[in-house]
Amino acid sequence: xxxxxxxxxxxxxxxxxxxxxxxxxxxxxxxxxxxxxxxxxxxxxxxxxxxxxxxxxxxxxxxxxxxxxxxxxxxxxxxxxxxxxxxxxxxxxxxxxxxxxxxxxxxxxxxxxxxxxxxxxxxxxxxxxxxxxxxxxxxxxxxxxxxxxxxxxxxxxxxxxxxxxxxxxxxxxxxxxxxxxxxxxxxxxxxxxxxxxxxxxxxxxxxxxxxxxxxxxxxxxxxxxxxxxxxxxxxxxxxxxxxxxxxxxxxxxxxxxxxxxxxxxxx
Ligand code: MN
Numbered sequence: 001x002x003x004x005x006x007x008x009x010x011x012x013x014x015x016x017x018x019x020x021x022x023x024x025x026x027x028x029x030x031x032x033x034x035x036x037x038x039x040x041x042x043x044x045x046x047x048x049x050x051x052x053x054x055x056x057x058x059x060x061x062x063x064x065x066x067x068x069x070x071x072x073x074x075x076x077x078x079x080x081x082x083x084x085x086x087x088x089x090x091x092x093x094x095x096x097x098x099x100x101x102x103x104x105x106x107x108x109x110x111x112x113x114x115x116x117x118x119x120x121x122x123x124x125x126x127x128x129x130x131x132x133x134x135x136x137x138x139x140x141x142x143x144x145x146x147x148x149x150x151x152x153x154x155x156x157x158x159x160x161x162x163x164x165x166x167x168x169x170x171x172x173x174x175x176x177x178x179x180x181x182x183x184x185x186x187x188x189x190x191x192x193x194x195x196x197x198x199x200x201x202x203x204x205x206x207x208x209x210x211x212x213x214x215x216x217x218x219x220x221x222x223x224x225x226x227x228x229x230x231x232x233x234x235x236x237x238x239x240x241x242x243x244x245x246x247x248x249x250x251x252x253x254x255x256x257x258x259x260x261x262x263x264x265x266x267x
Contacts, residue, residue, distance in 0.1 A: 046092040048124070048145065048234075051180040057124055057142070060232030062090040062176055063223055064120075064149055068213050068238025075241050085214045085222050088166075090149075090236075094176040098148075100260035105267045107174055108248050112152035115246055115266075118239035119197035119205050119254045121190055122147040123216045124181045128230035137217035140229065143183040144190050146259050148252070149236050150175045153245070176236070179262045191215065193257035195240060199250050207240030209256070214238075 047056035067073035073080035126142035156169025192210035253263045
């Protein structure tokens with residue numbers, strides 16, 4: 001695009017009320033390019049610390065897969081053998097960083113009387129693409145983290161029963177606690193290994209990552225058919241069976257073999 005054309009398309013864009021960032025790379029779904037845009041206030045970018053690095057991982061989108069372990073799919077009332085994967089999103093600012101080797105306060109949310117934990121492996125991408133082939137899928141993974149897909153189960157079910165979006169049950173402030181991201185060059189890929197969660201020292205969830213119905217690689221393939229993926233996207237890869245409620249005062253401890261445990265106190 002010539003400088004002149006660029007200026008006139010910007011003027012037109014302003015008339016039409018379209019953000020300059022969109023026009024800067026017309027035809028391509030783009031990340032906002034903040035440096036080019038004047039704004040009346042600032043909006044925070046969400047970051048996740050990268051273990052062993054002074055850099056932090058900038059988060060673009062938070063994807064989550066539903067019912068990705070057979071026993072959990074059954075406990076949620078569906079037949080895991082017949083259903084293709086489905087995904088939902090949480091807002092990036094739902095992320096709550098949970099430092100390892102500490103107990104981090106996690107607020108019990110409003111509107112629910114049945115607040116559930118779901119321990120999950122999270123894959124963090126540093127490469128995007130559309131229709132990513134299976135053989136190349138894991139090349140898009142920058143690293144992995146331990147995460148919690150916290151859920152207002154009563155609202156998720158209530159909305160689902162009414163055939164309404166279940167967003168209020170899944171996508172709310174603090175609903176995505178997560179530990180630091182460990183890079184693939186340090187920890188490799190997580191295709192198997194123990195995943196677990198305890199409440200007040202009592203084991204609640206205990207499974208193996210190999211029991212995922214759709215592997216991380218397959219999730220990247222499927223997601224990239226629905227949306228173009230970009231660096232900064234993270235994927236919560238599903239929870240095993242025995243999800244359950246917490247109340248204020250509970251200590252929830254999460255583990256995945258090969259990563260430090262995370263612990264939160266529900267307050
Ligand atoms: Mn989940």
